[in-house]
Amino acid sequence: MAREASRVFGEVAEDYDRVRPGYPAELVDRVFGYGVPPGAALEVGAGTGKATVAFSGRGRDVTAIEPDPAMARFVHGARLVATTFEEYRPDREFALLYSADAWHWTDPATRWANAEWALMPGGVLALIVNGERVDDPVLRQSMVDAYAEISPEVEIRDDRITEDDLWRLWPGTELASQERFGEFEAHVFSYRMVRSAADQLAHLATRSQFRMLPAEVRSRLTAALAGVFTSDVPIAVDAVLYLARLLSSNASNRSAGIGRPSSSP
DSSP states (O other): OOOOGGGOGGGGHHHHHHHSOOOOHHHHHHHHHTTOOSSOEEEEOOTTTHHHHHHHTTTOOEEEEOOOHHHHTTOOSSEEEOSOTTTOOOSSOEEEEEEESOGGGSOTTTHHHHHHHHEEEEEEEEEEEEEEEESOHHHHHHHHHHHHHHOTTSOOOOOOOOGGGGGGSTTHHHHTTOTTEEEEEEEEEEEEEEEOHHHHHHHHTTSHHHHTSOHHHHHHHHHHHHHHOOSOEEEEEEEEEEEEEESSOSHHHHHTTOOOOOSOO
């Protein structure tokens, strides 16, 4: 059976949980400072629960969707539903729907309508993306050169993200065109951290593009990167947050018994 890029993270779930960055408290503060109505929260694509912990700690009843059981076993602090966003059928209207580093895995044909279906009128949509880069130009270039030589098909996307960039980047470009949502906001929360060389190699091995490479190529690339990262690695992280409010809802459809949108033909 062919491997799917969206389902390869469970192969390295322990490393994913250990080395992937979480989400700053200031970002979560901004979500609730935006004005989330009373009610429960829905998380789309919980992964190992990095964002689940941050949001469930704010006194909200969280339902977390995660289809990969290897990833889901790390999730706590939420009611876990083992399914995809496309297959999920909400049993309530949610005051908040958030997705951290997972919205790009949802079906473009249905994700916005499915978000509308899940949210109550006035409910809040929060989309979060962690962008990071090696914060040393010489070290970064050595990493880029290793990828270019061994796996040139892997795209290195690690440009610095500023407030001026946000509405020129996805998902901002797509969100801004959704007529049922409004009161748009975008913010970036930047910070720096240091990883050990071993953790940096483990982190790169959790990326989907890396995992989808043939095993022999992954092995060669790992050896090359081990020659690049030999000591602690400075990392700069840009945690990006998009916020929007649902201006109307599918409540009339729900009450009439009309099913939510489906990705099935």
